Amino acid sequence: MKLSENAIKVLEKRYLSKDEDGNLLEDCEGMFRRVAKAIALADANYTDEDGLAQIEQEFFDMMSDLEFLPNSPTLMNAGRPLGQLSACFVLPIEDTMEGIFETIKNAALIHKSGGGTGFSFSRLRPKGATVNSTGGVASGPISFMKVFNAATEAVKQGGTRRGANMGILRIDHPDILDFISCKKDNSEITNFNISVGITEDFMKAVEYNLDYELVDPKTKETAGKLNAKSVFNTIVEMAWKNGEPGIIFLDRLNIDNVVPKLGEIESTNPCGEQPLLPYEACNLGSINLYNMLTEDGKQLDYDKLAATVKKAVHFLDNVIDVNKYPLPEIDKMTRGTRKIGLGVMGWADMLCSLGIPYNSQKAIDLADKVMGFIQENAQKASQELAEQKGVFPYYEDSIYAEKGIKLRNATVTTIAPTGTLSLIAGVSSGIEPNFAISYIRNVMDNNELIEVNRVFKDTAIREKFYSDELMKKIAKAGTVKGLAEVPEKVQNIFVTAHDILPEWHVKMQAAFQRHTDNAVSKTVNLGHDATTDDVREVFVLAYKTHCKGVTIYRDGSRDLQVLNIGKVK
Numbered sequence: 157m158k159l160s161e162n163a164i165k166v167l168e169k170r171y172l173s174k175d176e177d178g179n180l181l182e183d184c185e186g187m188f189r190r191v192a193k194a195i196a197l198a199d200a201n202y203t204d205e206d207g208l209a210q211i212e213q214e215f216f217d218m219m220s221d222l223e224f225l226p227n228s229p230t231l232m233n234a235g236r237p238l239g240q241l242s243a244c245f246v247l248p249i250e251d252t253m254e255g256i257f258e259t260i261k262n263a264a265l266i267h268k269s270g271g272g273t274g275f276s277f278s279r280l281r282p283k284g285a286t287v288n289s290t291g292g293v294a295s296g297p298i299s300f301m302k303v304f305n306a307a308t309e310a311v312k313q314g315g316t317r318r319g320a321n322m323g324i325l326r327i328d329h330p331d332i333l334d335f336i337s338c339k340k341d342n343s344e345i346t347n348f349n350i351s352v353g354i355t356e357d358f359m360k361a362v363e364y365n366l367d368y369e370l371v372d373p374k375t376k377e378t379a380g381k382l383n384a385k386s387v388f389n390t391i392v393e394m395a396w397k398n399g400e401p402g403i404i405f406l407d408r409l410n411i412d413n414v415v416p417k418l419g420e421i422e423s424t425n426p427c428g429e430q431p432l433l434p435y436e437a438c439n440l441g442s443i444n445l446y447n448m449l450t451e452d453g454k455q456l457d458y459d460k461l462a463a464t465v466k467k468a469v470h471f472l473d474n475v476i477d478v479n480k481y482p483l484p485e486i487d488k489m490t491r492g493t494r495k496i497g498l499g500v501m502g503w504a505d506m507l508c509s510l511g512i513p514y515n516s517q518k519a520i521d522l523a524d525k526v527m528g529f530i531q532e533n534a535q536k537a538s539q540e541l542a543e544q545k546g547v548f549p550y551y552e553d554s555i556y557a558e559k560g561i562k563l564r565n566a567t568v569t570t571i572a573p574t575g576t577l578s579l580i581a582g583v584s585s586g587i588e589p590n591f592a593i594s595y596i597r598n599v600m601d602n603n604e605l606i607e608v609n610r611v612f613k614d615t616a617i618r619e620k621f622y623s624d625e626l627m628k629k630i631a632k633a634g635t636v637k638g639l640a641e642v643p644e645k646v647q648n649i650f651v652t653a654h655d656i657l658p659e660w661h662v663k664m665q666a667a668f669q670r671h672t673d674n675a676v677s678k679t680v681n682l683g684h685d686a687t688t689d690d691v692r693e694v695f696v697l698a699y700k701t702h703c704k705g706v707t708i709y710r711d712g713s714r715d716l717q718v719l720n721i722g723k724v725k
């Protein structure tokens with residue numbers, strides 16, 4: 157097995173089965189075997205024992221060769237009593253006391269099982285509205301968000317990971333200004349990412365500098381007007397200040413809602429890559445593109461990629477059947493649409509190996525080609541599964557029924573952040589550029605890990621400019637740009653997140669979005685000196701290039717950030 161020391165550390169700490177005293181009951185290979193066996197079992201009705209053994213082996217090989225990994229809850233829980241395998245959930249919040257606290261309870265159950273939850277708070281009546289039963293006044297969505305946050309704090313996810321939440325409020329909710337600045341202080345509402353739900357009408361009002369109407373969700377009456385440009389500027393200023401809120405284009409999520417008859421999409425999962433209907437869950441998985449290269453690392457092996465996509469779709473589809481859902485409503489919705497989210501990791505490492513700078517048109521063109529190829533093959537695999545096992549139960553309510561395309565899964569692709577998966581696979585995360593060539597990473601309760609990019613290391617050794625001293629120098633500088641010891645061609649290829657202009661970040665997100673059913677997890681990194689105008693340009697470009705949302709982060713704008721450049725131990 158090709159696992160790095162860091163990967164083994166993470167797996168032992170949080171993923172491998174342990175007894176009550178904390179002794180390991182399996183090793184990393186044992187974990188992949190457990191998962192492969194549990195997931196293959198979904199085929200028990202479709203094949204014989206030999207067939208099952210073959211499927212299990214296929215699944216095992218693709219995980220242990222680090223070609224494909226399912227999201228963390230699948231690795232942690234498959235074949236174990238908890239059995240909850242999805243990373244992403246969306247729950248509705250009704251405008252009643254019972255409804256709100258029912259959802260808090262349900263979120264707690266999901267967090268305990270390792271999943272993350274997204275909510276729209278838009279249905280809640282605004283602060284100051286009347287409460288009929290008591291004659292008192294409502295405290296508004298933000299006050300309830302704080303209750304959700306406190307509940308999350310108290311429930312550590314099954315001892316493995318802290319609950320993550322997404323909180324969304326529509327731009328036309330009367331409390332929108334309070335929402336936009338509710339995380340002004342970074343120590344507030346720390347278990348939430350927040351995003352403003354933006355509509356096409358609002359973006360038009362920004363463009364023409366018009367006022368727009370606020371609507372009371374309870375009475376549906378107009379509750380005042382705000383100037384769109386000034387609200388947009390406030391969002392920009394807050395995002396500049398510390399990265400929050402992000403924005404999400406609600407109408408776009410709904411244009412791509414493939415089962416509109418079942419309801420409206422009002423939220424995504426915590427990191428924004430998975431729009432879902434209320435009570436829907438989705439399981440994700442990612443192909444390691446770096447391991448899809450030919451042996452010499454100079455070309456992408458499209459045959460291997462096609463075969464891996466097919467196996468990965470089979471795997472993720474099986475997960476739906478063996479999954480143990482935390483609520484009957486979730487069970488029904490999730491089995492009804494059978495959404496899966498296949499994505500990628502190691503994109504930046506793959507580009508480096510191919511000698512293509514991330515910030516180049518060549519890289520954008522390749523993104524279109526590679527993700528287009530994955531999308532096409534994933535749909536094909538889902539069609540083949542539909543022929544064998546049947547279409548998803550809500551198929552007749554879907555846009556695919558009108559088109560006559562028979563699919564097993566309502567969606568097939570999602571680009572996840574792969575925060576832990578990429579660490580396990582030892583490659584760059586999702587479609588992000590490398591953050592630095594060598595760096596210190598804060599993980600889990602302030603532990604720190606030192607990382608040197610292995611593609612760079614290989615290149616440096618091959619081109620005979622490697623030295624430990626140089627690696628330290630690079631870690632301090634946070635870039636290889638301008639270092640005389642590094643050949644210029646290599647400097648151009650090994651660009652890091654901060655060497656890359658924000659517009660290339662957005663263009664890359666847009667390229668992947670063009671070929672992804674769900675959404676794309678991406679952070680647009682800006683240098684510490686970036687201005688609010690720079691942030692505004694990023695938001696507008698994301699809108700114009702048809703992204704589904706955008707998240708920015710200006711270096712150093714929070715006290716505690718996950719990744720630090722220029723810091724050596």
Ligand code: UDP
Binds near residue numbers: 319577
């Ligand atoms: N997630 C979560 N808690 C975490 C990390 C992730 O609930 O601490 C959920 C969340 O829905 C996120 C999704 O898992 O959007 C995918 O995140 P990522 O790809 O980083 O997870 P991994 O599978 O790599 O652990």
